[in-house]
Amino acid sequence: MLIRVQEQPLDLAEAVRAVEHPSAGGLVTFSGVVRDHHDGKRVVAIGYEAYGTMAEAKMRQIAEDVIRRWPDSRIAILHRTGKLEIGEASVVIAVSAPHRAEAFDACEYAIDTLKQIVPIWKKEAYENGEVWLEYEHRLAQDSAR
Amino acid sequence: MRLFARYRELAGTGSLELDVPAKSTALDVFDRVAESYPDMRSMRQSTLMAIESEFVKPQTELTDGEELALMPPVSGGC
Structure with missing residues (x-):
């Protein structure tokens, strides 16, 4: 299991290497990438802030859930912080499992859960504000309540 | 205590030390900090609270020396 929150650019190959295994028949990766638009607005950059120790603890919890739910799976989750440009990866996940269906399911579970429980926040910068x-x-x- | 994202910006700092009465809850501390920031007050229902890096219910009591984090809803990933 490889879990890390880091300021340096993410290396998908590192995540892949961490989950490669002779008994893994399927290896799925996911990269979350900074997009140039949101709600019709033009995004120029995104800043990510993390509660570092807790974020890594929650990512580890997700990884442990994955390994429990999908036996013989392996997982790596890397999340970046700081200011990212369009096209840069904010998160990469690699999952290997004996068969492809498990690897796809586990990878989707990991990113969906990460977005719900990992204490990381993003601030979008547009041409005229953040x-x-x-x-x-x-x-x-x-406020409307 | 720790403050993150918009809360950190509002307070002008990411970490504060507060003396609070015995048996204070996470919500009591939130209310005290939010007194100064109307936007935070509006977020009372949506704020996430953690003690020593574990999510807790707002009614959870703090014990001596614990670190409380107040956090807006998370938005990590992609």
Whole structure:
């Protein structure tokens, strides 16, 4: 299991190497990449902030869940922090398992769960301002209550 | 205690030391910090709280020397 939150650019090959195994017949990778638009606005960069120790603890918890649910699977999860440009990877996940179906399922479970429970926040920078995602959304909702 | 993302910006710092009465809950501390920041007050229902890196319910009592983190809803990944 390879788990890390880091400021340096992510290396997908490192995640792949961490899960390669002779008994793994399927190896699935996922890269989350900074996109140039959101809600019709042009995104120029994204800043990621993490509660580092807790983020790694939660990522480890996800990895342990994966290994428990999909026997003989292996997993690597790397998440980046700091300011990222368009096209750079913010998260990479690699999962290997005896068969492809398990590897696909486990990888999807890992990214979906990461987005729900890992304490990391993103701030999108547009041409004319910045927005903390999810925060602004909830602020609008909660203020209306 | 630790503050992250928008809360860190509002407070102008990511870490604070607070003396609170015995049996204070995570929510009590949130309310005290949020007194100064109207936007945080509006986020009372959506704020995530963690003690020593574990998510807790707002009603959880703090014990001496513990680290409480107040966090907006998470938005990591991609």
